[in-house]
Amino acid sequence: MFQVExxxxxxxxxxAVDGISFEIRKGELYGLLGPNGAGKTTTMSMLSGLLRPDxxxxxxxxxxxxxxxxxxxxxxxxxxxxxxxxxxLTGRENLRFWGGLYGLSGKxxxxxxxxxxxxxxxxxxxxxxxxxxxxxxxxxxxxxxGLVHSPHAVLMDEPTVGIDxxxxxxxxEAVRQVVASGATVLYTTHYLEEAESLCDxxxxxxxxxxxxxGTLDELKRRVGNKEIVSVRGSFxxxxxxxxxxxxxxxxxxxxxxxxxxxxxxxxGRAAVELLAGxxxxxxxxxxxxxxxxxxxxxxxxxxxxxxxD
Amino acid sequence: MRPITLLVAKDLRxxxxxxxxxxxxxxxxxIFAGMIALVFGSHGDAIPKVRLLVENRDxxxxxxxxxxxxxxxxxxxxxxxxxxxREEGAALMEKGEASALLRIPKGFSRSLVDGxxxxxxxxxxxxxxxxPEIAEQAAQTLAEALSGGSRVLRRPLEQLRPYFESGGVxxxxxxxxxxxxxxxxSIEGARPFLAPPVITLEGAFASNPADPTGSKRGNGVSxxxxxxxxxxxxxxxxLVGDQGMRDLLTEAAEGTLRRQLAGPxxxxxxxVGKAAYTAxxxxxxxxxxxxxxxxxxxxxADPLGFLVLSLALILAVTGAAATVYGxxxxxxxxxxxxxxxxxxxxFAGGSFLPLESLxxxxxxxxxxxxxxxxxxxxxxxxxxxxxxxxILPNVAVLAGLGIVLLAIGAAALGSVVRRGAAA
Numbered sequence: 001m002f003q004v005e006x007x008x009x010x011x012x013x014x015x016a017v018d019g020i021s022f023e024i025r026k027g028e029l030y031g032l033l034g035p036n037g038a039g040k041t042t043t044m045s046m047l048s049g050l051l052r053p054d055x056x057x058x059x060x061x062x063x064x065x066x067x068x069x070x071x072x073x074x075x076x077x078x079x080x081x082x083x084x085x086x087x088x089l090t091g092r093e094n095l096r097f098w099g100g101l102y103g104l105s106g107k108x109x110x111x112x113x114x115x116x117x118x119x120x121x122x123x124x125x126x127x128x129x130x131x132x133x134x135x136x137x138x139x140x141x142x143x144x145x146g147l148v149h150s151p152h153a154v155l156m157d158e159p160t161v162g163i164d165x166x167x168x169x170x171x172x173e174a175v176r177q178v179v180a181s182g183a184t185v186l187y188t189t190h191y192l193e194e195a196e197s198l199c200d201x202x203x204x205x206x207x208x209x210x211x212x213x214g215t216l217d218e219l220k221r222r223v224g225n226k227e228i229v230s231v232r233g234s235f236x237x238x239x240x241x242x243x244x245x246x247x248x249x250x251x252x253x254x255x256x257x258x259x260x261x262x263x264x265x266x267x268g269r270a271a272v273e274l275l276a277g278x279x280x281x282x283x284x285x286x287x288x289x290x291x292x293x294x295x296x297x298x299x300x301x302x303x304x305x306x307x308x309d
Numbered sequence: 310m311r312p313i314t315l316l317v318a319k320d321l322r323x324x325x326x327x328x329x330x331x332x333x334x335x336x337x338x339x340i341f342a343g344m345i346a347l348v349f350g351s352h353g354d355a356i357p358k359v360r361l362l363v364e365n366r367d368x369x370x371x372x373x374x375x376x377x378x379x380x381x382x383x384x385x386x387x388x389x390x391x392x393x394x395r396e397e398g399a400a401l402m403e404k405g406e407a408s409a410l411l412r413i414p415k416g417f418s419r420s421l422v423d424g425x426x427x428x429x430x431x432x433x434x435x436x437x438x439x440x441p442e443i444a445e446q447a448a449q450t451l452a453e454a455l456s457g458g459s460r461v462l463r464r465p466l467e468q469l470r471p472y473f474e475s476g477g478v479x480x481x482x483x484x485x486x487x488x489x490x491x492x493x494x495s496i497e498g499a500r501p502f503l504a505p506p507v508i509t510l511e512g513a514f515a516s517n518p519a520d521p522t523g524s525k526r527g528n529g530v531s532x533x534x535x536x537x538x539x540x541x542x543x544x545x546x547x548l549v550g551d552q553g554m555r556d557l558l559t560e561a562a563e564g565t566l567r568r569q570l571a572g573p574x575x576x577x578x579x580x581v582g583k584a585a586y587t588a589x590x591x592x593x594x595x596x597x598x599x600x601x602x603x604x605x606x607x608x609x610a611d612p613l614g615f616l617v618l619s620l621a622l623i624l625a626v627t628g629a630a631a632t633v634y635g636x637x638x639x640x641x642x643x644x645x646x647x648x649x650x651x652x653x654x655x656f657a658g659g660s661f662l663p664l665e666s667l668x669x670x671x672x673x674x675x676x677x678x679x680x681x682x683x684x685x686x687x688x689x690x691x692x693x694x695x696x697x698x699x700i701l702p703n704v705a706v707l708a709g710l711g712i713v714l715l716a717i718g719a720a721a722l723g724s725v726v727r728r729g730a731a732a
Contacts, residue, residue: 048571074573084564086319088326100315101572129326145568 001026001061001153001184002047008055009042009208016042018208019056024153024186029179031199032188032210033295035307039208040188041081044157047186049073060153074102077151077183081158083142087131091122091141094130095148102149112148120144120174136167143174153184160194172198192295192307204299211302216295223293225266226251226301231278232259233285240283247274254306263300266293312574316582317589320556324590334548335594338541339601341661346534358390359440359447362410364398370418371469376455377413389447399432408434409444421459422466465491534605539687540660542598543680544651546626549594551647553587554630554718557725558640566726576726580719587627595619602691610690614697618686621707625679628714635721654678659685682706 002024009017017039024030032040045051047058049069058065060072086094095113104112117123120140130138139159146154156175160168175198179185189195195202196216203213212219231240237255244262245253249270252263264270271290278285291297299307324331363380367373381391394401398410412430420427431448433441459466468488472480557580560566569579603609633650637643655661657671658680664672675681686703689695697704 050567050571070573070575073571076571078568078571080564080568080571082564084568086323086565088323089319093322097315097319098572101312101569101574103573 001028002030002186003059004043004047004056005059006056007043007046007053007058009039009046009051010054015208017046017053020203020205020208020210021056022203022210022213024184026184027179027182028200029175029185029187029198031195031202032186032205033190033192033195033199033202033307034188034205035190035305038190038205040190040205041157042208043205044155044186044188048076048078048155075152077146077149077154079143079146079154079156079159081161083138085130085138085141085145088129090127090129091117091133092126094141095145098145099148104149112150116144116148119147119177121170134167136163136170139163139167139171140174143171147178151183153186154178156185156187158188158190160189160191190307196295202295204295204302206299206303206305212298219295219298220293223295223298223301226263226293226297227266227271228291228294228297228300229262229264229271229274230259230287230289230291231262231283231285232287233283234258235283235285240278240281243281244274244277247277250274252300252304254300254304261300261306263297312578313582313585316579317586320553320583320586321589323556324552330552331549331590331594334545334552335597337548338538338545338598341541342534342537345537346531349533357440358388359409359444360390360407361392361444362398362401362407363391363393363413364395364410365393365413366415367413367417371472372418372421373413376417376451380411380451388443402432402434405434405436408437408440409448411444411448421455422470424459424463462492462495465495531605535602535691536663536688538598538602539691540655540658540680540684542595542602543622543658543683543687544655544660545598546591546594546622546683547629547651547655547680548647550587550591550623550626550630551633551644551651553590554583554627554634555640555643555647556586557583557722558634558637558643561725561728562640570726576723579726580722584627584631584715584719587630588623591623591626592619595623610687610694611696614690614695614700615687617697617704618683618690618700618707621704621711622679622683622686624711625683625707625714626711628711628716628718629679631718631722632714633718635718635725637725651680655680657681658683679707679710 002022004020004022007017007020008015020039020043022030032043034040042051046053047065049065049072052066060075063072065072086097089097092113095116096109099109099112114123117126120143122137122140122144125133125137130141133141143156143159146156159175160171163171172194175185175187187194187199199216201213201215202219203210204219205211212222214222235258237257237260240260241253241255244250244260247270249265250262251265254261262274264274275288278288296307299305361380363377365373365377377393379385380389381393385391392407394410398412401407402410410432412432414428414430417427417429419425429448429452431445433445435441465488468484468491472484557566560569566579570576599615629651630647633647634643637646655678657674658678659667659675660680664675664681664685667675682703686700686707689700689703
């Protein structure tokens, strides 16, 4: 459904998106996973027609976005990262406006608005001004506004940033419903667990490039037996990193004040020997954890940084 | 067309959900014009009188007495409320109980008879503006009349001299007859120069061409209200237009502009929608002000002229707002820029004060302000009862300016929209 070919976007000297290509199939939930500043939102802005790519092209159902932007945008639903709502209007009025803008009217518009209000759980507050909504409710309405015209594909840019756990669960459930209804979804996030639990396929992005792509199983296979060992305490992390990076079985090390994160080969005794070395080095260790292979291991392997950096 | 209707309806709904800003803006011209009308028009149809104190220090003298009698005559009472005082004049002025104090100096009559220079002293009340000015003009006229009179009546005045001397002779019937004859001869000698006057001036109220009966429109308060309202109403319309176009930057800051641009409408449609909203908002504001004007002033104006001038003004309002916000980087920057520009143009264009009361340098630049063309146009329609024909220059200037500013503003706002999309 979406074909993205060699997309480039520069801001001055910075290549915010650096020649990425990927494809999203019909009915698929594709996740772009990466830390803040990876280029996810810039990619999303180009896909939604807000930014013109410097190079490359975007095809939607065979239509070139650059050549026929209105026709493509009419088939897309947008859920921006920041809530973009009219605070003085009610939830229903907001939905009616956006539905109208996408060509809905009369009974069709009424039904679409009722459906979305039900979908995002706001039917009982539909007549209240948005300014009286909680943060989570605004997020849900923000999501609903991207769905009111039953789009063929929905672009969701980190829709769960900055909300509480319950609101987040509500939104994730709504996203699952959207996919179940047959729509295609592009979902950006920097939450590992969201990508793992939601997405059919995931593209791992950093510094404007897609570093790895595939289903969760495919990506995990790339991780292999690598384990993540985290060490916390009062020590010079950079000095410890320099000392431990040459330890047999250590594949990558990320250091920050008071914390070391190491990717180690989990097939042998590397983790055990690493910990013994750490303890005998005189480092003041306050806690140690070992995580099984995950996307975080892969990201650490690929970038030398934790995804949460 | 439907997207534009949706955009305008949405913006109007938002505006009416939070109407305080608009209400305050709309109340400004009504309060301003109302206060001016109450201050200057609260005497109804009566012309306010000049409260004049006359302090005669040339007591018991013939000519100064005659002057006081003239000032307290019934003819003068129509315009002056004259009170003759002795020594308390200065104290009364200190209390602000008069517009001016006219002091007749000691020896005034003798100096006049002697043909010596003599001065009348006029003390003005600084707390009043116009009335002391009238008193001064009247005193000036009086002084000139006395000067002329003393020259013409030089000979008979000489005959009066013995009677001014202290302990002088009492005037006899023969003396009166001789002086009367001398005065008559002097006047007759001067008659070819004085009467009949070559030029006469007749005072009259301007009559309304649309009202052949010449009946006055409303009372003093409503007349002044209608005189002041057009200027401040035009200024207010520009402020309302500012609110409309400012919304584009508000939406850019709140992310809704970006969201709309991600929808199936292009930037041009969005701009047209916001310009249409601005125009509709200004039209509604104009309608409210017009209704109040009609209710307060109990008067009407040529409907076709009013409509055409209003359309041209709304075009200018929309164009000006588009230009201001096209060049502003932020909402606050635009609001500040608009306030300064509109205030200067409003003052220069006679929105707050009648042009006639402004310095010549300001009057010279007034035609460069759209406020001038708007204010003058409405004043001619409302106060003078003029028709469309006489305000066509105003319509042409406002419409032309509106089209030019809209073109400039649209080009500049394009970059605002691009910034909003990329934000």
